[in-house]
């Protein structure tokens with residue numbers, strides 16, 4: 001398939017955000033976007049990069065009613081050497097295809113979309129911020145576009161990619177966040193769509209998120225939906241606990257997002273010779289270990305959040321402090337190492353990082 005590229009004239013470029021230290025997350029967008037359409041007779045076609053514009057959708061468009069969609073989040077980093085680096089981006093595209101299958105949507109050719117994604121990032125590279133911890137966030141989104149309001153899979157789809165500069169996801173930056181364990185709401189149940197990256201999971205999280213924030217906590221820690229006992233994940237990240245020098249995280253039970261940063265941390269921890277286990281972990285055990293001092297660290301992992309230390313865990317009316325509310329040594333070491341890899345500062349023994357401005 002051909003990729004058509006239509007660029008804005010330089011005189012039409014929009015101004016960059018004036019202060020990189022105030023980027024926040026998800027507010028700024030670049031000049032161009034990628035789009036391609038799917039129809040049953042032509043498959044994926046009409047792939048193009050063009051100036052960013054609003055989408056025109058019929059009010060009956062299926063995604064707006066039934067949420068048949070899947071998305072991804074990944075980042076491009078500007079290295080100290082001015083190079084542009086991508087981290088495990090093909091894994092994100094593979095996960096988008098996996099989510100698409102779960103949502104009964106057509107998959108796409110990863111090589112083709114990977115190449116279009118790189119062209120978009122290179123075209124809009126002036127939007128890649130340079131301050132430490134900032135990056136160009138890349139958001140592919142695959143949506144059902146039939147104008148039809150009966151419930152069935154759509155026949156037509158749109159895949160588009162937008163990008164924009166971001167700083168830290170949380171207002172706390174790399175400082176410890178506080179999490180609120182929801183004992184009432186649940187995010188996903190086995191057999192549902194919890195392992196797919198799709199809007200419905202995030203819609204399901206909003207009521208608990210509001211409850212957490214009203215009580216002064218940053219994020220929700222979800223427990224399993226059957227027993228309300230085993231820790232699963234946190235709003236926008238997977239979650240890990242350091243108990244007796246062992247890093248513990250939930251196994252991928254089917255209701256948890258298979259995080260790419262999660263998998264990277266598991267691999268890195270084992271590479272460093274740390275004890276890393278995937279096992280069911282009850283909230284009762286977390287609370288007990290927080291009380292008797294065996295829980296020495298807790299941190300979240302995610303593309304947007306990177307490594308996000310957790311300083312406080314609130315459960316059933318009681319707040320437990322972790323690592324004295326500070327960033328623990330394993331969280332700090334992982335954060336520095338992952339950022340070092342992502343910005344091309346340190347050698348990558350895993351084959352995860354690609355410098356795209358040299359790739360041609």
Ligand code: COI
Pocket residue numbers: 072073074236302303304305
């Ligand atoms: C990411 O970590 O990239 C995510 O997709 C989280 C997002 C929902 C803000």
